Amino acid sequence: MTDMVVSHPVTLVAPAPPASDSHPLTLEPLKDKESGRQRIRLWEIGSLALASLLGNKIRTLLTILGVIIGVAAVVALLAIGQGVRIWVTSSFAESGTNTLTVMRGDTSMSDVEAIEALQLPIEVISPQYGETATIVAPAADESATVMGVTPSFVKAQGLELQQGSFFTEEHNDTVALVIVLGNSLAQELFGEQALGRTVRISGQAFQVIGVLKEKGGNSFGSVDDQALVPISVAHRRLFGGRTADGNGYLVSSIQIVVKDRDDLEMVKSQVERLLRVRHYLAQDGSEDTFRVLNQAAMIEQLTGILDALTIFLASVAGLSLLVGGLGIMNIMLVSVTERTREIGLRKAIGAHRSDVLLQFLVEALLMSLFGGLLGLSLGYGIALLVTVLSPITAPVSLWSAALAVGFAATVGIFFGIYPAQRAARLDPIEALRYQ
Amino acid sequence: MMNMIEVTNISKVYQMGTLEVPALRGVSFTIRQGEFVAIMGPSGSGKSTLMNVLGCLDTPTSGTYLLDGISVGELSDGNLASIRSLKLGFVFQQYHLLPRQTALFNVQLPLLYRGVAGRIREQRSRTALTIVGMADRMSHLPNELSGGQQQRVAIARALVGSPSVILADEPTGALDTHTSEEIMALLQRLNREQGLTVVLVTHNPEAAAYAARILTMRDGLLVSDETPNQQLPSIGHPVPMVQDRQDGQDGARWREMAQGGTNQ
């Protein structure tokens, strides 16, 4: 006997009877314990939302495009900003953060002596006078900065010698024609063996008594490419540099390293006062011909500017994230319209308003979280690229990643509320009729 | 025998701006458990409006409606959703399957909204799909199925929760004659084998002929209530109709009778 199959020809007047020998499959009513809650579980709504997103991958991707770009921009900009900050501060730090530098003006060697006489809590005071000159060696000529310095320069700059020794106060006092070469300069002039050899500057022979260890560059050039001579030699044998009254010698800068960072401002004002007195300048600073730079303060100022710039750029990127959120809302509204009949169906078969609302909210949250994570990877990739291609190292910090993704999720929920409410409020009858 | 649906003097008036459109103007009838009822009538006579009220998708302007003993008229939106979830199964002309989900997922959906655990949900959905003859199409997407097959999946979705009533508004309206007959035969079989109460709307007298009882609407009123197919003659087999049952044990009782026949 055949089962009551559908393909069985059926007469309209007399529908075929069911097979009397087959045991029909039946569905027993659901027992109470099988549907005790009678409401959908929260995580099941999550799985419905996920199923819906995965069911339409292209729509999902289009919806979160704005968030991806926004988060990537925030993450990359914060990383690059941080990288520039590190790069700048480390360039400064090389010359010490306890350092004051007296620049320009007609400061002279006698000013240096006067500062020394003040008995300030100073570790080192290092006057410098330099010009560019051609250094002639048997095998090569090099144009380089020749700096006249005192032995205190070694300590002020934190230098170490690779070969030989630095010149002494005695060399300076006796105006001895000795020279210490920066590491790269020594290589270029002599290759390996520079110590004990002779170079000529302005026709005078200098004995190489030391070669510096490699120091590495900063953003302002490097001592590696310079030659150092006693400052008395620079003044009297090479460049001149007399003061206007003809009685003394000028310096191009004075580097002052204080013992304690807290004394920086005090020393600075003392030095300024002294110089104004010595040069007959008004004490209010309005006539100053010199400047005393406080490096630590400069770094603080500069990093402050950099931080403000980074925050500004990241905020602009954050704004684009907000626009990304608007994109989510926009496409979700279109999607609610597109899915009107689906929503009607869900409600007809038993979905409560809150079930529909939650599903759409979870969809918005999942999309923005997913967009946030994709954006984070993209931003990380950009930061990595910058690190590889530029001198700066752009680190993606944990907090910036958390901030960007968290912000994306918040934006997603916020902009998901309105479309979700629209969906939840649909009347099932009209929704099912919607074409 | 238990009254599944008890409708008393129901009216429904739609407000179109200042215009009042009466769609139902005082309708009363009773449907007992296990009945197979067709509602007929010309277009605009209020069939869909009545079905929406019966389906707890809409509430009547006046009159009372008892579904399985529960007075539906005063219920809140949330309670109506719960009633739909627990007591009703819907079959639509347009099938309304989620287009990007498999047949199995579609059938599970009502159970999901009822909080039924995953294992039981899947097992029941498989059974429901097997009952409607779609056992070999469970993982197909709707667009991989013919109209008739999609409607079978929709019917499986309607019956998976063992509802008190299955409501079908023109379930064959989008199908050709042959497929319509198959779907009607399926609904008839579910009514008999599963003891399901089925109420359907149709324009088609041939489709209505599968039902034991036919209600006819005109201008928002019930104009006739006939039971033409109560004692259908069949080819050698007496067909016991639901009304003939003595004790309302519906499906189980029918199965016993069917099996008893073979054993003789």
Ligand SMILES: Nc1ncnc2c1ncn2[C@@H]1O[C@H](COP(=O)(O)OP(=O)(O)O)[C@@H](O)[C@H]1O
């Ligand atoms: N949402 C509505 N707003 C206004 N009038 C409606 C609405 N739904 C149905 N009607 C009207 O109510 C009457 C009955 O409609 P309906 O129940 O759909 O009839 P049927 O399903 O028998 O064709 C018709 O005159 C129709 O125009």
Ligand SMILES: [Mg+2]
């Ligand atoms: Mg209709």
